[in-house]
Amino acid sequence: MRRVVVLVGVVLLVLLGACGTGPAAPDSGGEGGLALAVSKINAALDPAESLTTSYLRSFGAGESLAKIRPDGTVAPELAESLTATAPGTWTVVLREGATFHSGAPVDAEAVRASLERSRVLNELAADLVEEVTFDVVDPRTLTATTAGPSPYLDATLAHYELQIHNVASYAGLTAPATTADLTGPFRVTAFAPEQELTLERNPTWWGQAPAVDTITVQQVTDPEARAQIALAGQADVVDLLPPSAVAELRTAEGTRLQGAPAANTVAVYLNPSSPAAPALADQRVRQALAWAVDRAAVAEIAGEGLTGAAPSWLASNPAYPQADEQGFTRHDPALAARLLDEAGWVLGPDGRRAKDGAPLVLRLQTWGTEGPTGEVLQAQWDSLGVTVELSYVDNALVQQARERGDWDAQTAAFTTLGNVANLFAVQMGADGSGNYGRYDLPQVPALIERASAAATAEERTAAVLELNALHTEVVPAIPVHPRPQATAVSARVGGFVAHPLQYENLVQPGYTLDG
Amino acid sequence: MLRPAAVVGARALAGTLAVLLVASVLVFGLVRSAPGDPVDVQLGEAGGVGLSRSDIDRIRTERRVELGLDRPLPEQYVRWLGRMVTGDWGTSYVSGRSVRAEVLDRVPASLVLAVSGFAVAVVLAVGLALLASRRPGGPTDQVVRLATLATVAVPSFLLGTLALQVATAATGYRIAGPATAGRIWLPALVLGVAVTPTLSRVLRASLIAERGRLYAVAAQARGASAGRTLLRHVLRPALAPALTLGGLAFASLVTGSVITEAVFSWPGVGRYAVDAISAQDYPVVQAYVVLATALVVLVNRGVDLVQRLVDPRGDARAEAVA
Amino acid sequence: MRLLDSARAGAGTRLRERLRDRARPPGRALVVAGSVLLALVVLVVLVAPWIAPFDPAAQRVGPRLAPPEGEHWSGTDRFGRDTASRVLHGGRQTLLVTAATMAAVVAVGVVVGTVIGLAGPRGDDLGRRVVDTVVAFPAVIVILAFVGLRGPSLPAVLGGALLVWWAPFARLTRALVRAALAEPSAVTARALGASRLHLLRTEVRPRLVGPVGVLVAVETGQLIATVAGLSFLGMGAQPPDPEWGAMLADARGAALSSPHLVLGPGLAVLVTVLALTCVGEGLRDLLDRSTQVVRP
Amino acid sequence: MTPALTVRGLTVDYRGAAVLDDVDLDVAAGEVLVVLGGSGSGKSTVLRAVLGLVPAPGRVRAARLALAGGRGPIDLADPRARRRARGDRIGLVFQDPVLALTPLRRVGSLVREAGADRSGVEPLLAASGFGRPAAVVDRRAFTLSGGMAQRVGFVLAVAGGPDVLLADEPTTALDGPARVELVDRLRERAAAGTAVVLVTHDVGVAAALADRVLVLDGGRVVESGPTARVLGAPAHPTTRALVRDVPWALPPRRRAPAKGPAVVRVRGLTKAHPGAGAVLDGLDLDVAEGEVVGVAGRSGDGKTTLLRCLLGLERPDAGELRLGGVDPAAEGWAAVRRVVQLVPQDPRGSLNPWRTAAQQVADPLDFHRIGDRAARRVRAMELLDAFGLGGLAGRRPTELSTGQCQRVAIARALAVRPRVLLADEPASALDVTRQAELIELLTAVVAEHGTSALVVSHDLHVLERLCDRVAVLAEGRIVEDLPVGRLRADAAHERTRALLAAHPTDPLAAATA
Numbered sequence A: 001m002r003r004v005v006v007l008v009g010v011v012l013l014v015l016l017g018a019c020g021t022g023p024a025a026p027d028s029g030g031e032g033g034l035a036l037a038v039s040k041i042n043a044a045l046d047p048a049e050s051l052t053t054s055y056l057r058s059f060g061a062g063e064s065l066a067k068i069r070p071d072g073t074v075a076p077e078l079a080e081s082l083t084a085t086a087p088g089t090w091t092v093v094l095r096e097g098a099t100f101h102s103g104a105p106v107d108a109e110a111v112r113a114s115l116e117r118s119r120v121l122n123e124l125a126a127d128l129v130e131e132v133t134f135d136v137v138d139p140r141t142l143t144a145t146t147a148g149p150s151p152y153l154d155a156t157l158a159h160y161e162l163q164i165h166n167v168a169s170y171a172g173l174t175a176p177a178t179t180a181d182l183t184g185p186f187r188v189t190a191f192a193p194e195q196e197l198t199l200e201r202n203p204t205w206w207g208q209a210p211a212v213d214t215i216t217v218q219q220v221t222d223p224e225a226r227a228q229i230a231l232a233g234q235a236d237v238v239d240l241l242p243p244s245a246v247a248e249l250r251t252a253e254g255t256r257l258q259g260a261p262a263a264n265t266v267a268v269y270l271n272p273s274s275p276a277a278p279a280l281a282d283q284r285v286r287q288a289l290a291w292a293v294d295r296a297a298v299a300e301i302a303g304e305g306l307t308g309a310a311p312s313w314l315a316s317n318p319a320y321p322q323a324d325e326q327g328f329t330r331h332d333p334a335l336a337a338r339l340l341d342e343a344g345w346v347l348g349p350d351g352r353r354a355k356d357g358a359p360l361v362l363r364l365q366t367w368g369t370e371g372p373t374g375e376v377l378q379a380q381w382d383s384l385g386v387t388v389e390l391s392y393v394d395n396a397l398v399q400q401a402r403e404r405g406d407w408d409a410q411t412a413a414f415t416t417l418g419n420v421a422n423l424f425a426v427q428m429g430a431d432g433s434g435n436y437g438r439y440d441l442p443q444v445p446a447l448i449e450r451a452s453a454a455a456t457a458e459e460r461t462a463a464v465l466e467l468n469a470l471h472t473e474v475v476p477a478i479p480v481h482p483r484p485q486a487t488a489v490s491a492r493v494g495g496f497v498a499h500p501l502q503y504e505n506l507v508q509p510g511y512t513l514d515g
Numbered sequence B: 001m002l003r004p005a006a007v008v009g010a011r012a013l014a015g016t017l018a019v020l021l022v023a024s025v026l027v028f029g030l031v032r033s034a035p036g037d038p039v040d041v042q043l044g045e046a047g048g049v050g051l052s053r054s055d056i057d058r059i060r061t062e063r064r065v066e067l068g069l070d071r072p073l074p075e076q077y078v079r080w081l082g083r084m085v086t087g088d089w090g091t092s093y094v095s096g097r098s099v100r101a102e103v104l105d106r107v108p109a110s111l112v113l114a115v116s117g118f119a120v121a122v123v124l125a126v127g128l129a130l131l132a133s134r135r136p137g138g139p140t141d142q143v144v145r146l147a148t149l150a151t152v153a154v155p156s157f158l159l160g161t162l163a164l165q166v167a168t169a170a171t172g173y174r175i176a177g178p179a180t181a182g183r184i185w186l187p188a189l190v191l192g193v194a195v196t197p198t199l200s201r202v203l204r205a206s207l208i209a210e211r212g213r214l215y216a217v218a219a220q221a222r223g224a225s226a227g228r229t230l231l232r233h234v235l236r237p238a239l240a241p242a243l244t245l246g247g248l249a250f251a252s253l254v255t256g257s258v259i260t261e262a263v264f265s266w267p268g269v270g271r272y273a274v275d276a277i278s279a280q281d282y283p284v285v286q287a288y289v290v291l292a293t294a295l296v297v298l299v300n301r302g303v304d305l306v307q308r309l310v311d312p313r314g315d316a317r318a319e320a321v322a
Numbered sequence C: 001m002r003l004l005d006s007a008r009a010g011a012g013t014r015l016r017e018r019l020r021d022r023a024r025p026p027g028r029a030l031v032v033a034g035s036v037l038l039a040l041v042v043l044v045v046l047v048a049p050w051i052a053p054f055d056p057a058a059q060r061v062g063p064r065l066a067p068p069e070g071e072h073w074s075g076t077d078r079f080g081r082d083t084a085s086r087v088l089h090g091g092r093q094t095l096l097v098t099a100a101t102m103a104a105v106v107a108v109g110v111v112v113g114t115v116i117g118l119a120g121p122r123g124d125d126l127g128r129r130v131v132d133t134v135v136a137f138p139a140v141i142v143i144l145a146f147v148g149l150r151g152p153s154l155p156a157v158l159g160g161a162l163l164v165w166w167a168p169f170a171r172l173t174r175a176l177v178r179a180a181l182a183e184p185s186a187v188t189a190r191a192l193g194a195s196r197l198h199l200l201r202t203e204v205r206p207r208l209v210g211p212v213g214v215l216v217a218v219e220t221g222q223l224i225a226t227v228a229g230l231s232f233l234g235m236g237a238q239p240p241d242p243e244w245g246a247m248l249a250d251a252r253g254a255a256l257s258s259p260h261l262v263l264g265p266g267l268a269v270l271v272t273v274l275a276l277t278c279v280g281e282g283l284r285d286l287l288d289r290s291t292q293v294v295r296p
Numbered sequence D: 001m002t003p004a005l006t007v008r009g010l011t012v013d014y015r016g017a018a019v020l021d022d023v024d025l026d027v028a029a030g031e032v033l034v035v036l037g038g039s040g041s042g043k044s045t046v047l048r049a050v051l052g053l054v055p056a057p058g059r060v061r062a063a064r065l066a067l068a069g070g071r072g073p074i075d076l077a078d079p080r081a082r083r084r085a086r087g088d089r090i091g092l093v094f095q096d097p098v099l100a101l102t103p104l105r106r107v108g109s110l111v112r113e114a115g116a117d118r119s120g121v122e123p124l125l126a127a128s129g130f131g132r133p134a135a136v137v138d139r140r141a142f143t144l145s146g147g148m149a150q151r152v153g154f155v156l157a158v159a160g161g162p163d164v165l166l167a168d169e170p171t172t173a174l175d176g177p178a179r180v181e182l183v184d185r186l187r188e189r190a191a192a193g194t195a196v197v198l199v200t201h202d203v204g205v206a207a208a209l210a211d212r213v214l215v216l217d218g219g220r221v222v223e224s225g226p227t228a229r230v231l232g233a234p235a236h237p238t239t240r241a242l243v244r245d246v247p248w249a250l251p252p253r254r255r256a257p258a259k260g261p262a263v264v265r266v267r268g269l270t271k272a273h274p275g276a277g278a279v280l281d282g283l284d285l286d287v288a289e290g291e292v293v294g295v296a297g298r299s300g301d302g303k304t305t306l307l308r309c310l311l312g313l314e315r316p317d318a319g320e321l322r323l324g325g326v327d328p329a330a331e332g333w334a335a336v337r338r339v340v341q342l343v344p345q346d347p348r349g350s351l352n353p354w355r356t357a358a359q360q361v362a363d364p365l366d367f368h369r370i371g372d373r374a375a376r377r378v379r380a381m382e383l384l385d386a387f388g389l390g391g392l393a394g395r396r397p398t399e400l401s402t403g404q405c406q407r408v409a410i411a412r413a414l415a416v417r418p419r420v421l422l423a424d425e426p427a428s429a430l431d432v433t434r435q436a437e438l439i440e441l442l443t444a445v446v447a448e449h450g451t452s453a454l455v456v457s458h459d460l461h462v463l464e465r466l467c468d469r470v471a472v473l474a475e476g477r478i479v480e481d482l483p484v485g486r487l488r489a490d491a492a493h494e495r496t497r498a499l500l501a502a503h504p505t506d507p508l509a510a511a512t513a
Helices: A002-020 A053-058 A108-121 A123-128 A153-157 A223-232 A243-251 A283-291 A295-301 A321-325 A333-342 A368-382 A395-404 A420-428 A444-453 A457-474 B005-032 B038-043 B053-067 B073-085 B099-134 B139-153 B156-171 B181-211 B214-221 B226-256 B258-263 B269-278 B282-310 B315-321 C015-020 C025-046 C083-118 C121-136 C139-150 C154-182 C184-192 C196-232 C244-254 C259-287 D043-051 D079-085 D107-113 D118-127 D133-137 D146-158 D176-191 D203-209 D227-232 D237-244 D303-310 D333-339 D357-367 D373-386 D402-414 D432-449 D460-466 D484-490 D494-502
Strands: A033-038 A066-068 A074-076 A079-086 A089-094 A132-138 A141-146 A186-192 A196-201 A214-219 A255-258 A264-270 A353-355 A361-366 A387-392 A409-415 A477-482 A487-490 D003-014 D017-028 D032-036 D058-061 D064-067 D090-093 D164-168 D195-200 D212-217 D220-226 D262-273 D277-288 D292-296 D318-323 D340-343 D420-424 D452-457 D469-474 D477-483
Touching: A033 A223, A066 A153, A074 A079, A079 A153, A089 A108, A089 A153, A108 A123, A108 A132, A108 A141, A141 A153, A223 A243, A223 B156, A243 A255, A243 C244, A264 A283, A264 A368, A283 A333, A283 A457, A283 A477, A295 A368, A295 A477, A321 A457, A361 A368, A361 A395, A368 A387, A368 A409, A368 A477, A395 A409, A409 A420, A420 A444, A420 A457, A444 A457, A457 A477, B005 B073, B005 B282, B005 C121, B005 C139, B073 B282, B099 B139, B099 B181, B099 B226, B099 B258, B099 B269, B099 B282, B139 B181, B139 C259, B156 B181, B156 B258, B156 C196, B156 C244, B156 C259, B181 B226, B181 B258, B214 B226, B226 B282, B226 C121, B258 B269, B258 C139, B269 B282, B269 C139, B282 C121, B282 C139, C025 C083, C025 C259, C083 C121, C083 C154, C083 C196, C083 C244, C083 C259, C121 C154, C139 C154, C139 C196, C154 C184, C154 C196, C184 C196, C184 D340, C184 D357, C184 D402, C196 C244, C196 C259, C196 D357, C244 C259, D003 D043, D003 D195, D017 D032, D017 D043, D017 D195, D017 D212, D017 D220, D032 D043, D032 D176, D032 D203, D043 D090, D043 D164, D043 D195, D090 D146, D107 D118, D107 D133, D107 D146, D118 D133, D118 D146, D146 D164, D146 D176, D164 D176, D176 D195, D176 D203, D176 D494, D195 D203, D203 D227, D212 D227, D212 D237, D220 D227, D220 D237, D227 D237, D237 D432, D262 D303, D262 D452, D277 D292, D277 D303, D277 D318, D277 D452, D277 D477, D292 D460, D303 D318, D303 D420, D303 D452, D333 D340, D340 D402, D357 D373, D357 D402, D373 D402, D402 D432, D420 D432, D432 D452, D432 D460, D452 D460, D460 D469, D460 D484, D460 D494, D469 D484, D469 D494, D477 D484, D477 D494, D484 D494
Parallel strands: A033 A214, A361 A387, A361 A409, D032 D195, D032 D212, D090 D164, D164 D195, D292 D452, D292 D469, D340 D420, D420 D452
Antiparallel strands: A066 A074, A079 A089, A089 A141, A132 A141, A186 A196, A196 A214, A255 A487, A264 A409, A264 A477, D003 D017, D003 D058, D003 D064, D212 D220, D262 D277, D262 D318, D469 D477
16 A cells, blocks of 8 residues: 555656646747757758758858858858959958957968868868869968869859868867857857757857847757747747748738748759650650649749749849749740640540540659649649649659659759859759759750850850750750748847848848847 | 576577567668668758769769678678677768767657656556546446547547647747756647556456456455455556556657657657658668667566566466456 | 557357347447447548539639638638548548558458467467567557658558558457467367367357457557558658648648638548547447557 | 344345345354355345445345344444444355455465454464465465465454354365365354354255255245254255255166276376476376276366366376277377267356357267268257257257256267267256256266266265266376275275265265254
């Protein structure tokens, strides 16, 4: 009997212990503190780790020599200036007195060491600066030299894979780094990998001191949970919100929904040599599918109005407003139907299109956040008489299907901002990793050469636009819309500027906090 | 049957190890038969940076050699098993951190949640079972019965989502965050409520059954009060079937409260496993499944032991009820 | 969980007689109520193509996120699809596929359990250990792992379920087979010369049907709930399939502003699982045996 | 003399169906009252009603339910008083001592709970027959043997020093010597001034113990009075049947043992159970063609193990078997079962509840592939007709009486025309009238079909009526093997003598003389 009583007592105590402390206060770090709920935090704080290094940049801890502005142009950042001093040479002048978080000076030698370290440890960085040589001229100046012309090197140096860090602080690491020594407006004070990160204002930052004192960043992988956090006002900035929550967030008090379209074009890549959907080999069919997309409707339904139409692949790049006039600028189901008729895919009595008894069917794979886009496209193409089998899969399966060549259509979104000539080479070059359908177009190499090495900016731009036009003609991928990026920002945060790069949308040095 | 404790222990240990070994082979084989290559997973998002296909091929080959993926499968298995045993569980493809560190980071949160959820379930189940078994078929029994039936019918994700909505609105409950006391009560309650019906039902049934046995009547005939009969005569024999169930429930709580952890953004190992599975993070998935199996087997053994302590009548009877 | 079951075969328990026995109202009432509810759900779902007001996949048949009123009496989702039509059609798929999976699971479990139950002490010990481990193993994890390998889809979820869900049936069957073979009538039949086949047919089978039936009812409910849960995590049915769990997952973000999106599929899952649980519980009552599996 | 327990107008009904109807009962201090009745007579309900332990839907009414004695009167109609009286003023001995002990509790703790103080535990245990009580105190109840459990159960009933001791069929589950021991204990209590109420169907026990007898039938008292009068000159038909049908009152078997060749030959049969040591230890036994042999023995002496080995349900550790001329080791058990069939202990339990009588009688023919389907059916109907079950062929066991089940079970055993019948305690689950029927039936079957039989039982009275020869099993071997006619005269072994002492030729003689 006594044992039973003791047991029950212990259980009750455990329960009381669990409940006793009661609900904690919301996660805002006090008056001057900013609370973030984001989909992902890095596992390590080494900026030479590929990909995850972008998070350091998102949270205001790291900087590169340059930065891409919301309009798509490039501006110096940690560098005071970046100038193309010769066709293959850029001169970088550093800011006077800039220091790392640890207090070490950011001189030309430190910058060179940082870039070289990234080149050695980070494959993606290595690829960015593959043929670039960095030389120290004086403590505040260094040069970057390439074999041929390099008109986009400033955009390359703005890449987050090339954040400048204090190599000395990372020397001799045997385990993933848990501290960071960079140059951003905030510096890391505590770090729990993939869980929580706290930062404070960097008093020695070269720019105007931020108004925010501290930042706590919480990793919340579940998009719905992030939406609820935003609705409940439990964080000031919440990223990558699910479209399903947008309607609710729009009307929510105390938070504003920011939806700058990203410089990423969501496109449906088509496989011209698909064994299951031979129709895709026909350019007219690909064009027909592209004309049949009601992009405004897709943007409204799948993008919840947070994005717009992308008539051409380059349309999501704010630096090329001309691209908005190219390609599939209108919804033209009649033209689409005519093209399909010409290609021999005629409408049967059952409302389906077929040729020689074979129905026009294609499998559309989507992954990540592109599911709703696929759903709307399926419905739109269905009304054209095209049957779409939609599957929502994960990245590995998408890749495997591609390796085998056993796929018809897949959604993917590539960045359109940066070294545009190179980006087109990836999309349309015979060897481009984004050329999933392996289109081999004879005109492309010359156009890419012109786009990257022509003497004047006008010539290069003309070549880029020509490439974009070719893309809309051949249709290796159907551009649909810029990827929507829903970010909730609480009403007390001022100074938010929407940026086409998602990672620039989270912590901005110009934030102000009221209340 | 009386055998030396050492022999019994050695046999149990050998059996446990055998189950674990079989599980490890299965896990390794299953994971390796998956579509896609671990290296692809690592390179998954790399395309956007602008690599050419030949670059990617080169990097892939290098990585494969680095990870030992070019070796024959049996060799890979033996090496992997050796590393698992020595505590080197590999490196997460996704985060680049040691899997052991990542798992150990998350185990406490899951464990605390499982223990709390289980405690809630035990308190509720014992209370309800005692209440309901007082008068089988009586009004209290029927009410308890209907309530547990309704609870069983509510899928735990629905229950969790609703609870989260209500608690957030009513108490400012923190939707996501670290595993703190301020956050645990809600998922613990949801888990506990979800496990309670089965537990209380078994306990109720076995309480009623034991109460109806001759020895319980005999105890009363000798003057034991109803309470004394319950606590000193009936409760212990009645616990045995519920213990088996409870042990299994506990094991699955520790390893598998996946949905609840997801709903409450609880930084536990279940949620971590789901993320790893969808990211095809092979070392994590392998380590997790082997660990989960080990835990389940160990808890099973533990329950056997406890059960033998509580009810030393042995297997014959346990088999009759279980 | 996964997690276990207990059963003893009753000598001479005849369900039909128990059902007729008016002295046991709770079990009877539960079975009757559950069966009626279940029949209703099945009926409604079967005739869905004729009674559903709209094509479940047709977008913008109405305004987006319309509240329940007028033509779309159950409201529409954010693609402008009719909620009621989707719930009705979703049930078809859910129920059909679950039923097929359950049939496979029961067949495998009963065969494995019978083989173990007939085996000698060593085979029985080994078999029991394996089954116990599988029973204890969190089904959700195994299914998720399987889904990870095959890619998220309803068939993958059910394939994964097949990997583990047989175990409770095997466990129950083994216990029932052994208990039945220990019954005086079985021992006597054996002593008189009955073959194993005859024992299985005349002694084991009648003692198996009731408890396994109970487990089928309860486990089917749990399977539906689990499938919905996994779809909810994005691992199960894929859009635009109107599976209930997937619909709920999609509606989660809009639960406050558009509660009708949660209510429809939520109620559908709830009612179906409740009906199955009632049938199972009631049958269990009537058989006076306890059989269950915990799956948190 | 004032009665220690007074019961007036006791009526118990379950949902309107009366189980007891207006029962009056008195018992004085030092007196033993035996309540006699067949199954279903309501005799056990009397005790439960006195203690207030009638299970839920049952309704108890009584004009008077009262206890008197040195510690003052108690009105048993008052639930609180009644609860205080339990254990303290009224003790109860249960029918099945093993089931009546909380299995996981230790003996000492149970005895203390029943009212003994710490120092009183061991003397109490010693007084009820434990040679070394200290060894028992710390044992858990489930580890006790049947005999030990019975002693502990008795200690628990008397530990509180009750004025009234109730005993509910306490001898049913006991073998002869254990029964004698319990009867002695009860007599001691009565001599010490306790009022004893014993409920039983066993007239032998009643005769040995009772001062007065009260006969119940259908919940009513049909006869009561001094033992000699009621048992010696029963007035009511129920009482007469109880006295007439007892095995010892049946005509004894008088047949010389057959001298034919052995159809059952057992040599050196040895079997040890893990943890329990040797159960059979080099047992030798023969049954001649046409002979009926009984194997007697106390509970736990290996009778069941012997039978299971002979049926192929257990594998012996050593020894040779030859059954019906078949060596199971060489030819397999199927061949043995073709000629050796079983008459089971519990006729109802041994029948498949889902199959009809005709199906079950035809089953052994089916097992051994004898004849075609139609022939099997014909044979089954013949057998059923021969056993007077012709009209019941389509019925299932639940629709048959126990006696009918018994006949179906025997008909089934005869279906394959076996050379040997093995019978396992064939009478122990039956009341006296059924026992008499069974003895008559088996005797007739053996004579008519010319089979041999081996009957295993602890009831010497039954074996004496059924067998040509009786072998006594003790400590794993046969210690006595005599023709039934010489058994009482020539038995030499002490175990045989103890069995004989527990089964006197006429148990009623003492009471009715």
